[in-house]
Amino acid sequence: MLQAGFDIGGTNIAAGIVDEDAKLVLKRSIPFPAGEPYQVAVEALAQLLTEMTEELFVPVSSLASIGIAVPGSIDQASERVVHAYNLQFHDVPLRSALMGYFPSVPVFLANDANAAALAELYAGAFVGCKTAVLITLGTGIGGGLILGGRMFNGGLGNGVELGHMVLEHGGPLCTCGTRGCIEALCTATWLVQQGRKSLIEYPHAMIATKAGQVLSNVNAKLVIDCAKAGDAIAKDIFDRYVDQLGSALTSCFNLLDPEVIALGGGVSLAGEFLFSPLRENVKQKCFFKNCGKIVQAKLGNDAGIIGAAMLAKN
């Protein structure tokens, strides 16, 4: 049986059809109809799915299930999107809206970070795990938990907001209004902020030179590349980043003692330049001598669609 998964983002809607082993057999992407009523997005989903199934010579009704991952909070019954700020979806009955097009196929709804963790469980870094943590290091922090070998959506069904665990009590203000959240200290955004600050403080250092002294040219990759090239200013920023992220991972290890913590998102693409000092940092801080592994997430941008497609199995 085939299953379909959508990963709705503020820029694009990604869609995939997977087989029983969570392997992608077909993948497509269309622009997200930003600024339109949600019904426009739902119609686009329905049309895209119809086209994809036609390409595979099967009717939509033959699909075992359809899953949708959204960057936001889902109600406890998994019927409605409570808030997905990037999509401007607020209290949207996404599940029933899509079922209106395909009444015979079960539709499932989940937060995108939860779906990504589920994808890693079925086909990525968490295969065979009972307890695992996924952290995506992007503009914000995404977090998904596997507990008891299943995707965890919070004890009360509110979801998992790992990025809003407090990492530095009294620290810098987070977008959520609280001080010192992981999201305020471990994102690509933090690297960009520090890189831009360095343009003012160190206008002749490598970051400033490579960015042509233009603030908007500074991105996380530039800071990391300069650190890799051995620039002291960039290296100092990156070392502080590793130390902060190391403390965040230490909190997760000491509370849940997971078998694996996987890191995804743009910053994780720094590879061993990140992972090697990070493992050393956590080893110094973690209470358990034999804590779990720290690895790169395996499924990258496909995690959302694969996880969405696997929601029926959770």
Next chain:
Amino acid sequence: MLQAGFDIGGTNIAAGIVDEDAKLVLKRSIPFPAGEPYQVAVEALAQLLTEMTEELFVPVSSLASIGIAVPGSIDQASERVVHAYNLQFHDVPLRSALMGYFPSVPVFLANDANAAALAELYAGAFVGCKTAVLITLGTGIGGGLILGGRMFNGGLGNGVELGHMVLEHGGPLCTCGTRGCIEALCTATWLVQQGRKSLIEYPHAMIATKAGQVLSNVNAKLVIDCAKAGDAIAKDIFDRYVDQLGSALTSCFNLLDPEVIALGGGVSLAGEFLFSPLRENVKQKCFFKNCGKIVQAKLGNDAGIIGAAMLAKN
């Protein structure tokens, strides 16, 4: 059927016999034989249990199970105490040692904070919960998790070290060697340290006066009592404590979204003077508008023995 539970502490061994509803029917306490080989403690346990069952006119062999809670780490097979520093137990085969006395009764072993969380699940603040967090605020921080309606001992079986989640990255040094752990900022010990510091800075304030300017007279209760009495110095210490603890609880709510967080230990006896501002603090910081409840743990000092007695049912 009756079940027996032991809670071994560095000062006393508490023992209890409970019925099927986790109700204590008999309770005893003897001194812990500190400085002796572990076999001396095991013999004391065996003798105490024999006496208690005699008092109830039943043979030990009629017990459904015996549970032992220790303040330390347990191996993954729940056979041995890996480290219990207060007991000077290191790699002690506690389970088999006690089974040597009562071969027909199953013996179970657990960390004391885990056992306390289990007791709250069967007979206290967590009855009916699927996801719950117990935090004991004493000299150190104890932490126990209920996940999926069961006691959780860590994904790898290392246990739960909630007190060593990082709350203030780069903050004060913790006993574990890492900086800014919850245990460095939310214990009775922290209140005592701040109270003692105030003797130097504010020698004429209420804490100093009530302590007769003697450092060793300052304990957590004195600081809390002075704060309750309206002393500004003590109130400032207590407010900072609430703010730190509020951040710790926020981390737990945002990661696990538990139905309940229960606080036990000495500091929790401050009652509403603690709970009322703490709930307000968490409400300000928590990502979820409808996060779970914050309550006082119900079973107090009996939690360890009741939880130990219920281990067979987990």
